[in-house]
Structures are given as structure tokens and as C-alpha cells.
Amino acid sequence: MALGRLSWGDVGVKEYQTGVEQGVLYLRNTDGSYPTGVAWNGLTGVTESPSGAEVTKKYADNQQYGGLESVEEFAATVEAFMSPPEFDVCDGSAELVPGVLIGQQKRKQFGMAYKTKLGNDVDNDDYGYILHLVYGAKAKPSEKAYQTMNESPDMMSLSWELSTTPVPVAGFKPTASMTINSTKVSAAALKAIEDILYGLDAVPAGEGGTPPEVPATDARLPLPNEIKAILTAAG
Numbered sequence: 001m002a003l004g005r006l007s008w009g010d011v012g013v014k015e016y017q018t019g020v021e022q023g024v025l026y027l028r029n030t031d032g033s034y035p036t037g038v039a040w041n042g043l044t045g046v047t048e049s050p051s052g053a054e055v056t057k058k059y060a061d062n063q064q065y066g067g068l069e070s071v072e073e074f075a076a077t078v079e080a081f082m083s084p085p086e087f088d089v090c091d092g093s094a095e096l097v098p099g100v101l102i103g104q105q106k107r108k109q110f111g112m113a114y115k116t117k118l119g120n121d122v123d124n125d126d127y128g129y130i131l132h133l134v135y136g137a138k139a140k141p142s143e144k145a146y147q148t149m150n151e152s153p154d155m156m157s158l159s160w161e162l163s164t165t166p167v168p169v170a171g172f173k174p175t176a177s178m179t180i181n182s183t184k185v186s187a188a189a190l191k192a193i194e195d196i197l198y199g200l201d202a203v204p205a206g207e208g209g210t211p212p213e214v215p216a217t218d219a220r221l222p223l224p225n226e227i228k229a230i231l232t233a234a235g
Contacts, residue, residue, distance in 0.1 A: 014121040017130060020046055024197060025084055026111040026221035028136070032167065034111045037197065037219030042081035044157065046114055046132070048177070049075045074176040076134065076162045078112075081155050090139050091160065109165070111135050111221040113197050118183065128183040131193075133221065135176050136165035169224045178224055189234035196222050 023040035052072040058065045083091065087110070094105040111134055118128040139160040146156065166174030182190055199219035205212055222230075 012120055012122045015127070016119050017116045018119060018125060019117045020044070020114055021117075022113075022115045022198075023080075024113040024219060024221075025087055025090075026113070026219075027086060027089070028109040028111060033223075034135075034221035035218070037113070037199065037221060038084045038086050040080065040084055040087075040112075040114075042083075043078070043114065044081060045077075045079040046112075047077040047079075049077065051075060074134070074164045074166075076137075076164075077159055078139075078162060079157055079159045081157065083158065083160075087139075090137075092139075092141065107138055109136055109138050112137060113221065118181070128181065131180040131182065131190075131197075133178040133180070133227075134162070134164065135167045135178075135221070135223070137162045137176070138164070167223055170228070175224060178227070180227075185231060186234050189231050192230050192234070193222070193227060196220060 020043060023043035023046075024037045025040050026034035026037045028034055050072060052070045054070045055067040056070070057067050088095070088101060089105075089108040090110045092105050092107045093101040093103055096102050112132075113134075114132050115129045116132065117125045118130050119125045120127045139162055142158070142160050144156070144158065164176035166176045168174050180190070180193065195217075197219060200214070200217045202216040203211075203214035
């Protein structure tokens, strides 16, 4: 914490977020893991809508005795021009036969990752980015508005409201959301986390077997405790 008189508008401290990109969908297994991620193309917006944390006041002896705070919950609305086929089971659809989907089926839980650009008054949008992770999400039924084409054609925008179930975090209350600031964690730790989130292509062995061959790995969503371990190990 800086000592001395406060100042406002210093160079390099005016930050902002903009945009959304590199969406990833992760289906949840019954054991609580998110083993396989797929790219979510056409993602146009994510509106985070936390709720709860409301205080219920209690009174005694004609005065406020205390207050009880309700549990905070994380919800969001996802907007996109399309969703990956793997999302069908999260949207209450099932494949009756190849190419035929039926609705009103059981909805599967999933996780998500996406980025927002982090800018400032010096580097603009190239300053950094915020990596957003969402756990235990479930999509509510949503409307789809089909309209005739006219002189001003437009792409149909889809949207889904999400509710969440938090996952455990050692030493903290359970959480359904996490953000990672690229300007505040080491480049090595950030790469290690993104290699897990986005997967890795295979790397063939070099001449003479050096360096050794590296197999391809699928994208997956690590839980908060694993991410903490990676960041701690990186210092």
C-alpha cells in the first residue's frame, strides 16, 4: 500500500475490460471432474448475475440484535450465434437417431471458460486479459425466435440462463466462479493453466530422441484446488 497523499488519474492505472472471446465448454462427469473441453464458436456475450448476500435483520430489546446474510449464488446469461453439438445434452436435447434431436430431456451440468480483454490508458486493449472459469452450471430452457428474412437480414441470437452449484475450495467457501488476471500471475503459471484449459497438440521427438515425444492432451477444466496448487508451485 502506497503511503502519502492519494492521487487520481495516474498514468497506467486506468483499467477497463472489454470483449469476450475463446469460449470453451466442458461437460461434467459424475465424479465432479470436467475431463473434455470443446471450443464454443460464435460466443457473443456473457452477463454474470450474482445474487444473494442479503441481510435479514433480527431485533431484540427494541433494537437490532444482529443480521443473518443469505448465501451468495452465481448465475449468468450466455449469448451466442451457435452452440457446439456437445452442448445439446446441456440444453435438454437428446439424439433419437443421427441428425434427429428431441427436447425436454434431462439437462447435464457443465463448466465454461472465456476471456475478456483487459486494457489501460497506456497499452489499450493489449494490456492483458481476464480468464473467467465457471463451474457447476446448468442451463435453463430458453426461447428461440425464428423470423422471416427481409431487406435487413440478421443472424438469430441464442441465449441461455445459467444457474450454478458451487465446488469445494480448500480453506474457503465453495465457489462456482473464478477469475485469473494475466497481469498478476507469472507467465509460466498462466501457460500451465491454459495448456490444461485448451489442450496440447502432440510434439514429435527430435533427432536422436531429444527432446522426447510429447503426446497430445485433451482440454479439461481444472478445479480450483488444482489451479491454486499450480499457482503456488510457480511462486
